[in-house]
Amino acid sequence: MPLDRKPAPNDLRAFWMPFTANRQFKSAPRMLVASKDMHYTSSDGRQILDGTAGLWCCNAGHCRPRITEAVRAQVGELDYAPAFQMGHPLAFELANRLVDIAPEGMEHVFYCNSGSEAVDTALKIALAYHRARGDSARTRLIGRERGYHGVGFGGISVGGIVNNRRHFGTLLAGVDHLPHTHLPENRMTRGQPEHGAHLADELERLVALHGAETIAAVIVEPMAGSTGVLMPPKGYLQRLRDITRKHGILLIFDEVITGFGRLGSPFAAQHFGVVPDMITCAKGLTNGVIPMGAVLASAQIHDAFMQGPEHLIELFHGYTYSGNPISCAAAMATLDTYAEEGLLTRAAELENHWQEALHSLKDHPHVMDIRNMGLIGAVELSPIDGQPGKRGFDIFVRAFEAGILIRVTGDIIAMSPPLIISKEQIDQLIGTLGDVLRMAA
Numbered sequence: 001m002p003l004d005r006k007p008a009p010n011d012l013r014a015f016w017m018p019f020t021a022n023r024q025f026k027s028a029p030r031m032l033v034a035s036k037d038m039h040y041t042s043s044d045g046r047q048i049l050d051g052t053a054g055l056w057c058c059n060a061g062h063c064r065p066r067i068t069e070a071v072r073a074q075v076g077e078l079d080y081a082p083a084f085q086m087g088h089p090l091a092f093e094l095a096n097r098l099v100d101i102a103p104e105g106m107e108h109v110f111y112c113n114s115g116s117e118a119v120d121t122a123l124k125i126a127l128a129y130h131r132a133r134g135d136s137a138r139t140r141l142i143g144r145e146r147g148y149h150g151v152g153f154g155g156i157s158v159g160g161i162v163n164n165r166r167h168f169g170t171l172l173a174g175v176d177h178l179p180h181t182h183l184p185e186n187r188m189t190r191g192q193p194e195h196g197a198h199l200a201d202e203l204e205r206l207v208a209l210h211g212a213e214t215i216a217a218v219i220v221e222p223m224a225g226s227t228g229v230l231m232p233p234k235g236y237l238q239r240l241r242d243i244t245r246k247h248g249i250l251l252i253f254d255e256v257i258t259g260f261g262r263l264g265s266p267f268a269a270q271h272f273g274v275v276p277d278m279i280t281c282a283k284g285l286t287n288g289v290i291p292m293g294a295v296l297a298s299a300q301i302h303d304a305f306m307q308g309p310e311h312l313i314e315l316f317h318g319y320t321y322s323g324n325p326i327s328c329a330a331a332m333a334t335l336d337t338y339a340e341e342g343l344l345t346r347a348a349e350l351e352n353h354w355q356e357a358l359h360s361l362k363d364h365p366h367v368m369d370i371r372n373m374g375l376i377g378a379v380e381l382s383p384i385d386g387q388p389g390k391r392g393f394d395i396f397v398r399a400f401e402a403g404i405l406i407r408v409t410g411d412i413i414a415m416s417p418p419l420i421i422s423k424e425q426i427d428q429l430i431g432t433l434g435d436v437l438r439m440a441a
């Protein structure tokens, strides 16, 4: 191939797109070419109101100057530093800043590059923690039906979304699942549903089945996002905490979506008043600008590893880009932006307006359920007979054509706008979605 050969810009074949209907996309591409604050610009020059904060990650909106500048400056100063056996000051500073806003008791930070890596890291820490304490029969991991924990083998093993699991073999051995918490009697609930706390007691059943002394950890999303926005019933998370503590099982909250203000507190653990042993986060950590994930861990977990000869590595785990300087700079500037603009608590201020707007869609065609909390919401549509997911996908495409970005999981529309959204923009987002639902009927 001649060296000066340039790929034709309209040739879409080479890029195998993730979680995408590739053939459909390439026959009618939806391209974004720029972004600013609450909007994307599409390749045909339209302004698209971002109803999903990108992929639940741009919590401060797009191309925010502080973050853009910090990344630009960092690339020119210290572009990369080895992550193993070497350090750079920003990684330590950022860890302290994260501990400052994290729930009481989260005292240490392990860096990685994504939510999937954060999940696999937390699961590995859980296993190694028990082993470090001489409790090495605790190897079993418990997830939950309809849970999403990324796409690593650990994450899909504890995850509970069938299409993410069934194509990939036998997955990790020794994994079990709690039932999901989505009950029909909770339809059209505003905030946390009344029914379902008893579903946490299913953990007692798994303890009786497997023996507590074989179970290392339970991992759940405090609010399940990717499966279609499922709220934890009142009392459910507390009960899970009580049962895990009683049996010496670690509790991991996967806060890849709920971290950084989505529910109106820095983390969902604070919102629900339930503190786990570890928290995974990513996405909003850098406002989506640079890949970065992290695991927050209690002192008890961290300290269990700090034994043996001091020249030896305590945890045989890490990534080339763990805490890389550019990600750290982006994260620090993101935390500054959140603090300056009060974004980690803004969802609580907007929640009522968001809730009323969302529930105004209840009599629209095919709407079966609406649920909301903080600045997140879902509108569940009835499926077309024999074509599950078709109605949702059609609405998604029409919504994009109408100038709003939403997300669909099957026939569930999920929305999680940047936390800078104004009340007028909420009305515009939901008003446009309402028009699309009516026109598509």
Ligand SMILES: Cc1ncc(COP(=O)(O)O)c(C=O)c1O
Residues within 6 Å of the ligand: 113, 114, 115, 116, 117, 119, 148, 149, 150, 151, 221, 225, 226, 254, 255, 256, 257, 282, 283
């Ligand atoms: C709860 C949760 N965990 C893990 C992940 C995976 O994150 P990533 O796509 O950054 O690997 C996601 C992504 O949506 C998520 O919502």
